[in-house]
Amino acid sequence: MQMAFNETTHIEPLNSAKQVRTNEGGSGGGMYIYFDIYYPSSFLPQELIIHECRAIINTDPEYLHQSGFAGGFFLCSRYSGYPLSTDQLNFRGLKAYGNVAENYGQSLYVVMNYVKELCRLGLNGEYVKGNYSDIDSDESELEGIVMEIEQFDSLQLSLIIQQQKPLEYWWKRPYLDIWHLSYRQDGLINGQDNYGCGEYNDACQTISFAFSEISILVGDYDGAVIPEKKIGICSGGYDLVERFIFRPNECKTNSIKIMKERYGTKFEMEGQAQILIKVGNGRIYAASGMRL
Template sequence: QDCKAFPSTQHPSSTGFGGGICIGVTGTYDVASQSIDLHGMKIYGNTADKNGKSLYVVMTKLKEWCETGLLGEYVKGNYSDDTSTETDLEGFVMDFRDFYTLLPSQTDQKILEHYWNSPIPSFSIWHVLYRNGGQQGSDNSDCGEVAASCKTIEHAIKQVSLKKAGSIEQYVEVKNIGINQNGYDLQYPMQLSKSDSHTDVIKIMKQMYGTPTQMTGNAEIKILKNNDNTKESNKQGWISASEGLQLRFYCINIIMDTISKLSIPIVYIEGTNSILELNTVTFSGIKLSPTSEPKGIVEIKVDN
């Protein structure tokens, strides 16, 4: 209680962490042993010049330790997910033997609560970013914010269920997928259905659509066939929806690479209850190959 961590004169850069408790683990911590158990920890009014006002932990198995038990029970003591300050409990993924020589960057500090209670992205829009050979998001458990976009739409769809309902297989009525202002390259056809996506509605929209910080203009999705006909083999469309899934696009420009011709539609909708909405959507530079059957950029198939 009312403790403070401040830098030492001998090691100013590697001290000043963990106002109440600082834990460093050398080697690989055996998570199953549950030997680090802070159930009874009481923290009040502690401060630190650097990170971890009450607790700072350095170990390679930081994530696994925080996820032991229910909602961080081995980590947080009397810390409250609802009322405590997130910076009370922080840490860094590293062997403690390296902590004094490999100084952790501020951007790599971990809020421990995020391991068991990851925040939902702003306005419940999970953003994606992928440019082939350029900027790319990362498909991890914390992606979704604009500044930490996911890499693929498929992963973002799963993350909505995980964060909102506790499992990637849980149903969520509407899933909002934002296209980062830097764009998204679709390398392979994407087949979406209600059963696989665990939702009734998928909305694909420009960055922060409908919010005070929405991007100017439209976001871009680029079809990258790259003259590889095998990508379209046995596929109905580059973005297809079935089983009554509602697929809704908002403020998106859809283009394609300049060397290819498409033999399947860009958007394919199948089923009497499936719905397609195109709101401020443009298709440009699209080239289709001649086929034995009529094909368009968008195809809607309704079984009578």
């Protein structure tokens, strides 16, 4: 599959074939496209306008796919062994207006194992957001989920709803630039070192990964030096089980602030957050030149 448009392309529900397909129900009211690892694929429109399209829920009990997702454009992958590059996918020319999905993703819905990496291409989601505005647009316009299309089609809708997120979630910075950590040795309250972690309800697990994320999202690349990095400890607490030395050249900052969950907001946790330094390897050191 390869789609590399050299001129403006309009997609709208005007022809009879389009109208019949959307009325039957399905996903991708304007366009449905998937990437397959076994076939060279690219989607590079200079300008693609999708408007007034609709994704309708299919009520046929024999229909074996999810429906009602992506009023404008449904993008998915199967057998994907690697993230997409900007040579394969570029939505900077995408413009979506007035599309409706009876389920989720009014303009765009993405189903890929590497949807997080896709959202992190370039700056602030530039290769996937099109004319979406971080300030003015509704988050329901662009949504997605981390999985392949075969799993998505067989999953219960309730589980999809639990796992899906607005795409903006994966390219924006945590509120007040506080990256949260959560880890307990008993395994009951653990964050995950995934792209996009850092919010209090989607915490990172390790200090080093959070520092790397801060450099990438604040400084635009891994290894960028940031004047100050802020770490929030979630209400469940944090077990430090390994020695960690705060060195300016490794942490890529000269100043680190460690604070409780959502500090400085009206939602900050009551009391104090807990960092438990485990007997054994657990240690915190501040090297010369570091403000901690």
